Amino acid sequence: MGRSPCCDKVGLKKGPWTPEEDEKLLAHIEEHGHGSWRALPSKLAGLQRCGKSCRLRWTNYLRPDIKRGKFSLQEEQTIIQLHALLGNRWSAIATHLSRRTDNEIKNYWNTHLKKRLAKMGIDPVTHKAASGAPVGTADDVRSAKAAASLSHMAQWESARLEAEGRLARESTMRTAASTPTSITLHPINLPEPTTSPCLGMLQPWQGAKLDLESPTSTLTFIGNNNS
DNA sequence: AATTTCACCAACCGCCACTAA
DNA sequence: GTTAGTGGCGGTTGGTGAAAT
Incomplete structure (x- = not known):
């Protein structure tokens, strides 16, 4: 080409x-x-x-609908969890963080979050405890389970995003004039948000009790499963 | 006060997917 | 089926200000 x-x-x-x-x-x-x-x-x-x-x-x-400035704790949690699910798919992550651009999220990840995870002994790519990292043995089991769960979820989410992309394209082709083009996300069964070991790192910094609402709960799910 | 190092982030670059001709 | 044009994405760079020496 x-x-x-x-x-x-x-x-x-x-x-x-x-x-x-x-x-x-x-x-x-x-x-x-x-x-x-x-x-x-x-x-x-x-x-x-x-x-x-x-x-x-x-x-x-x-763009007038852009939110700038510091990321909130909630936003940080969302980014970390979505990154565990989606990897470096910044545009996909950005769609779940209203009013943040993919570039801004990418920059924030590279300059802040990645370093923090590394400091905690967590591989920022795999979101698993890095080999030799000081992770408690009791946590090891939990982390392994969480990692396996996240890996499965990542596959699921990837497939879902692809399907959504296809559906969106098809629907715009079919009903370009009449149908709203907003993409509706379908429910995914996420385990407890805290399953990602790296999320715990956010707690001590803020000294505040986390309201660990699932980040993906900010998505607008609908009940129908048409996939 | 001057210089060096570090951190941040806006913007660029190259590639890919998609579409129209 | 092929080619060229376009939009979008992710990786990377370079400029700038802050902090450290």
Whole structure:
């Protein structure tokens, strides 16, 4: 498959966006909406940016429904648990954290959460206690069970996401005009949220009692199982 | 006060999936 | 069936400010 490079055109600006550029992009999107990103820069006089850069700036920064600033404890828990389930599928994780962008979650994971897990002797990739890590023997059994459970859940969730993707595509093709395109998630039977050994790490930092509501309970489940 | 090191995060890059011609 | 164009995703980089020396 051939691909034309997007951002190698001479004369296109790179690097941080200026307030003026933000203003131009915002004004344009407010007026025309965001449709064809590639065509957008040519419509915007004076904006020497490639469409890809415009899209990124919009989705990660300018979108009005973006929540910025510190992550709450609840959000941290959600990220950790979803990462245990989904791995580095940041966009999928972001859909479960309302108003957070995948880029922001990814950055937060790489700069904060990953290090914390490592410090706790937990492998941030597998979410299992790292070999040789100081984990209590009683916990070992629990951790192993939890890991096995999470592994199974991960497979389940992957399959579910694929199915959802297919369904979403099919439904948009079939009923493009009439049907709302919101994706409804189907219930998954999660074990106790605390089964992920790494979640316990959040408690001492906050010194507060955790309200360990299942992170995925923030999802809007419906009762029907059509899969 | 000057310099170095570290941490954070916005933005870039390359790849993939999908679609239209 | 093939090719080219586009949007989106995840990994990575580089600029900047804060902290340490």
